[in-house]
Amino acid sequence: MAERALLRLVRVGKSFAERVVLRDISFRMQQGEILSLIGPSGCGKTTILRMIAGLANPDTGTIERNHALNEKGRIGYVFQDATLMPWASAEANVALPLILQGLPSKEAHQHANAMLAKLELGDFACAAPHELSGGMKMRVALARALITNPSLILLDEPFAALDEMTRHALNDEMLKLVRARGTSLVFVTHSVAEAAYLSDRVAVLSHRPGHVMAEFKMPWSCEQTPALRYEKRFTEETARISAALGRAMDDGNLVGAA
Template sequence: MQTTVSPSTTPKGDTRLRPLVDMKSVSKIFSNGTLALADMSLKVESGEFVSLLGPSGCGKSTALRIIAGLGDASTGTIDWPSSRINSKGLPDGDISFVFQEPTLMPWQTVFGNVYLPLKLRGVPKSGCRDAIMETLATVGLEDFADAYPRELSGGMKMRVSIARALVTKPKLLLMDEPFAALDEITRQKLNDDVLRLWQETGITVIFVTHSVFESAYLSNRIVVMKARPGRVHADFPLVTSLSRDAYYRTSEEYRQACETVSKTLLDAMGGEEH
């Protein structure tokens, strides 16, 4: 049974006139007969930070890839009410994707890797150096523009991947468990970085995770999915009176948020321990 609650407040300045993306009754059946998604509907407003939370294999990444146009829905539609649509049915230049792995080109410098999406658009390197350096500064890598991926830590590689996604100034940033393979300290630092970028830019983020703690820290709205076939089990806002920082991680408010999210996830899994 799907539970829906109105989304929480979003960053200052958001008019929220129309949803940015509207997924309507989407199902996905793979060629081997696996039903990954079943009648999934989801509206995301401009400026929201939405986490898709659920157990492994519940279709979170499949839903994200369908939104990105990296896969087709078997049934249902994806609408973009507030965007200009290109011939592929997607908002032209408005979506960026951060994968689970950094997927950097080892033969290119940090600068060259971030330049890639602009190069694919035909933008000359000489005309976008300032934009690239500005983007690297936002993720704390302005001093590593000439470094190669082999010279970077795992967290720094992921920052490059995030910078590459942000350099085109997209409206929607899709993130598919980008920090799952990192150590806890690095993961917390990158959580803080992404939260800061969201707050500063007003970008819309859809973030896939299977971590209760990560979703409760980052999101202003959480969508809990049921096990395969994936569909929405609960959809609720997550509002806090505190700044989300190191203090918030040790607060009673955060503990209660994690407890609420954990119970909802357990219910979505049919009461099984996880």
């Protein structure tokens, strides 16, 4: 074993009541790696993130976290909605993880302010969440996930509700920030193009009970530029992933018909 993995899932399974949601999920991640999970609706992608974050426990199998992940604040989480505290300013929302770690409020707010500036929200530090656009709220959520300088950030379809231009811009900004810090990402998305663009690897999950049907290694690790989206090799990769995703959907339909 060359390097100790940051995270390793070994034959992880999860059921809710009688319903098996996940079966034999196995993958491993190195520090700094970006993995996308893509699959049909309801195949348990969110459940995988929740288990990695420790919000739920697997019924079978094991999740091995590197000790780097076991301290408070070493894992960041970005939800489908921005999930901001509506009573708190953008800055206070971003400062929250630091405050929960026990940092003095003043210091936490200074860090939060600096982080907001990095995400081009410096002028909106005092704004209430309802004064921000959807894209800006997501930026705040991203800033909050980055503020503790975590080893791993889990993202659950964070940009699904945004328009394409905003989504592309946020993808590029996020990549720049996490590459600079060597942060790992597990990124759940419905968009094949988004998964392909962001990731080192893309895992296609099957219909419920979800398991990893196919895994694709992206050939452009760490060299994404906006122009990549229009290159031939990008189109080819997304076509391969789409085909696998199509098979995953078909499997589900066959099961459904039987």
